[in-house]
Amino acid sequence: MIDLKLLRDDPDRVRASQVARGDDPGLVDALLAADDARRAAVTRADNLRAEQKAVSQSVKSASAEERPSVLEKAKALSAEVKAAEAAQSEADAALRVAHLAVPNVVLDGVPPGGEQDYVVREQVGEVMPMLFAPRDHLDIGVGLGAIDVERGAKVSGSRFAFLTGWGALLELALVNLAIGQAVEAGFNPVIAPALVRPEAMEGTGFLGAHADEVYKLANDDLYLVGTSEVPLAAFHSGEVLDDLPMRYAGFSSCFRREAGSHGKDTRGIIRVHQFDKVEMFSYVDPADAEAEHLRLLEQEKAFLSALELPFRVIDVAAGDLGSSAARKYDCEAWLPSQQRWLELTSTSNCTDFQARRLGIRTRGESGLSPVATLNGTLCAVGRTIAVLLEVHQREDGSVHVPEALRPWLANRKELLPQ
RNA sequence: GGAGGCGUCGCCUAGUCCGGUCUAUGGCGCCGCACUGCUAAUGCGGUUUGGGUCUCAAGCCCAUCGGGAGUUCAAAUCUCCCCGCCUCCGCCA
Structure with missing residues (x-):
């Protein structure tokens, strides 16, 4: 797997490598897109989890009359987190597929062609x-x-x-x-x-x-x-x-x-x-x-x-x-x-x-x-x-x-x- | 093949029965600082990994207790599956 940091910093270098291999440079852009999509999904899921965690921790200290409404809120958040996590694992899997599709970046001096x-x-x-x-x-x-x-x-x-x-x-x-x-x-x-x-x-x-x-x-x-x-x-x-x-x-x-x-x-x-x-x-x-x-x-x-x-x-x-x-x-x-x-x-x-x-x-x-x-x-x-x-x-x-x-x-x- | 036991952030270890106080205890090792002719000893602090955010700096957030799935508002802790290691029995070059 190539270094995603390199990909973000210098996508042209990866594209050039693809061209030298006679491979599709479009795979590089697909990978960039998958990377973006994954990071968005991760951020969303992380934030929801943080919120859920806070609410969940307040369940125990809630008073008897507060408890039902807190629990209800926690349940709703739990469902949201579940959905966000599913989206995240989908994005993870998509990134992995795109990542595996891109071969190693060839070194300078390697003859181009077949x-x-x-x-x-x-x-x-x-x-x-x-x-x-x-x-x-x-x-x-x-x-x-x-x-x-x-x-x-x-x-x-x-x-x-x-x-x-x-x-x-x-x-x-x-x-x-x-x-x-x-x-x-x-x-x-x-x-x-x-x-x-x-x-x-x-x-x-x-x-x-x-x-x-x-x-x-x-x-x-x-x-x-x-x-x-x-x-x-x-x-x-x-x-x-x-x-x-x-x-x-x-x-x-x-x-x-x-x-x-x-x-x-x-x-x-x-x-x-x-x-x-x-x-x-x-x-x-x-x-x-x-x-x-x-x-x-x-x-x-x-x-x-x-x-x-x-x-x-x-x-x-x-x-x-x-x-x-x-x-x-x-x-x-x-x-x-x-x-x-x-x-x-x-x-x-x-x-x-x-x-x-x-x-x-x-x-x-x-x-x-x-x-x-x-x-x-x-x-x-x-x-x-x-x-x-x-x-x-x-x-x-x-x-x-x-x-x-x-x-x-x-x-x-x-x-x-x- | 059968029976039983075990797996915690470098190594060892507490916690698991009975879910929330775990933001995971303590020791060893390692790093920094202090003290000190030097070393040692001692004291104080730090020490998993991955990801996200970001002026790619600090900070903050998320995940991580062999791996995965499930129950639950909440899992190191409960349930199921898988992997690995150990002990005994059977078989075997």
Whole structure:
């Protein structure tokens, strides 16, 4: 939720943000109107309550002959208060709807426009031309006995896979490498629940426009998380944090319905319903948010570099940001089989937008105020395995093992087809 | 799954039986001031959070006793539902 004070003081800035996102600036005026209406309703109800309270308190001290008329007056006021309170809760609800409809205000420098309007910040590593026709990760993975999508489909349906043998060990190696790097960098490691209550899902904004993406367990009123950003953000909900910054690296399984992506990335394990992920999450003072964002990006770059993968960093355009994000950087690795860049990590600066909704505050000079929250992928395992296999493949079907992963892979320098 | 107990403004706690005196008691901690070579001790004052009003300052007003609904002129207190924690029983990797 955006800061209503900012909205009242500088509505043009919020309108400009909407325009940059390709979103409706009219939502800003609707929110302003809802805010006005609510304040009017609150003032009216407050005043009536004050009056009622006074009369009500005089009931006890009233003399026997006064009492009936005082009681009558109190009853009449009580009914008025009831009506005013109903009007107030209606106005509250209307404000909430209008408030939730306005996404975070984008930061200065974010490229305007849609999905295609990203700006490439840098490229790390070179895309080496393959001297043979590259195979895709599924072919390679099947050859290694590392990926089994047929049995995945038999047991769980399409977009599910088994990781077996070297595939299973690769996952554990990646997770170990990622968690180790994060701990080294001062992140507190966390194994997070993958099932959360509605409030956690709502508070992080995942039941908005993308509610279709989320698995729900209706019998238990619980949701399966699509990322450990959800439990990590909700971790401190409703709390006052005195020791900022706080940094976490959470490991969890992630579940996505992929409702809107029929026919997209259907082959292999690039887009599946269940995968594991190591996610960084930071709570910081809002003044430090942009610096922290770059810090998360550096962690992602260091991790991909350790895997010896060529990648580029893009500054995602305003229209392609999630509603909570004020800025987002993606790292995209080169996928040889498709000759394209594939998103491997994504880091978002949510400023105080998410924290306001979750009630996560810190003590400042002028009392309590929301913190800033930031999240970033350190390693989305399945997709990273896919890219690793493709980039490090050799003509004979063997796969080079980056040095950083070898401690967990029996010190192998290469994986050989079965 | 069954039975019982508990939840008060940072922490602990009084109040709940029997509705109005609760503008929620006291202690600890914290902040300010006084006293004092320094510290400590002592004394005095302050210390929930959110919202409204406003010269966005003081002040004033409203709400807030785990959450919600209800009864009532009036609810921390009575009723119902929900959530969480604890104890015991059952089941279980």
